[in-house]
Amino acid sequence: MNFKLPYIPERQNKPRTNGLTMVMDKGLSIREAENIISASNEYIDFVKLGFGTSAVVSGVEEKIRTYQKANIKVYLGGTLFEAFVVRNMFSDYLKLLDKYQIDTVEVSDGSMSMKHEEKCSYIKELSKNRFVLSEVGAKDASIVLSSDKWIAMMEKELEAGSKVLIAEARESGNVGIYNSNGTVDTNLIDKLLSKIPQAKILWEAPLKTQQVWFIKQYGANVNLGNIAPNEIIPLETLRLGLRGDTFFNFLPENLKEMKLTNQ
Template identity: 60%
Template sequence: MNFSLKNIPDRSIKPREKGVTMVMDKGLSVREIENLIEVAGPHIDLVKLGWATSYVTPNLGDKIKVYKNAGIPVYFGGTLFEAFAIRGQFDDYRRVLDKYDLRYAEVSDGSIEIPHEEKCNYISLLSSQVTVISEVGSKDAQKIFAPYKWIKMMKAELEAGSWKLIAESREGGNVGIYRDSGEVREGLIDEILTQIPEEKIIWEAPQKGQQVWFIKLIGANVNLGNIAPAEVIPLETIRLGLRGDTFNHFLNTI
């Protein structure tokens, strides 16, 4: 850090198991990625190439290379997995992962209906090839799962081989663990945390208010995802109690 300040919350050190910041790349250029890494690279743990943007990105190989050279794992959004799976092209998807030498993959069912046992089978198969991150929750705002169902699915996916679980919210932060207003479903989160270790969950939190809520609940080392590139540095200051939103919170607890 550039200055010395007392009583700053301890942050985990990369490679992190807790305190992960997952960034959503929705179509950055190579130059934009280089600029992002120059400024925010130390604070980025994972980069997701949003939904199926990788299918239409002309400089895909170059982008992945820049991230990998910076030591930042990159992976395709779960919607791309779903696009392959629903077309009966799962083996083709596995070959694509090998082609781009990706070490992580996301398994989701937010846009399609997959029997949960079948989803867990995909997780199990992929976990022999890559590190699997599985996403729980639907992108359909009309599909609201009871807490017990979230917990049951999360437990099964961890047992199938998932490294981390993503709690769905889309890139807008208005479905899944949130109401359509962006408000956190607090009861749902409380129930999930009674059964699932918090370090196993990446909470999608694209909105600042959502990031603040989870940091105040769990602490500086909560796993947060779907962070916009321009919000990586601001998020790190929120984690450390160096922005007004959490300034007093951490002064009162450390």
């Protein structure tokens, strides 16, 4: 905060253990990466170099270094991990991580099917010397998982060494934890949180309505991901109650008289 105001929710400083924000970089130039760092570095915990963009964007190693120097954990999109796995080239993926000097890695099975034991063995192997995020929930809208299945998988992945479970929504925000129209599957999420600690789950929430829903439901320090670069600052204002949608959420009762209907 640039100045003090009362009744603003507390946020941890980096490195944080809750209230994490993961930003999706779909191919920024180095200078654009510097721009978002200069405006919003303290609010960025992770940057994902989305899907296979790290394979094609120019200057990727310098960009990775730029993020790392700003104390941002940067990792390659899970789709790239899968592109190596589907080609039976997992050991080459490890070499790539070494070459790029990346200590954070996502394990996912959103673009291909994979036995869950196999997925967990990748998590186990990678978590020996890296910070592992693992993504749960298929990218394919036709695959519906029961909440028990979600929970069982989440527990096994934590056990295997995953530090953060990413609840899949895809860039468009209409699969996994969301219904096809982008609204949240509240029933599913309640069940997940009855068994898994909130701090362990990072919810992909590319749409503002989804961010608002999670903040109203689970507070300022819910973990949110797939945030577009130009939505980092707006998201932070939502977390702090400095935007219409969450304006009254963190105020004490005696200041709520002026609340609007439906707020």
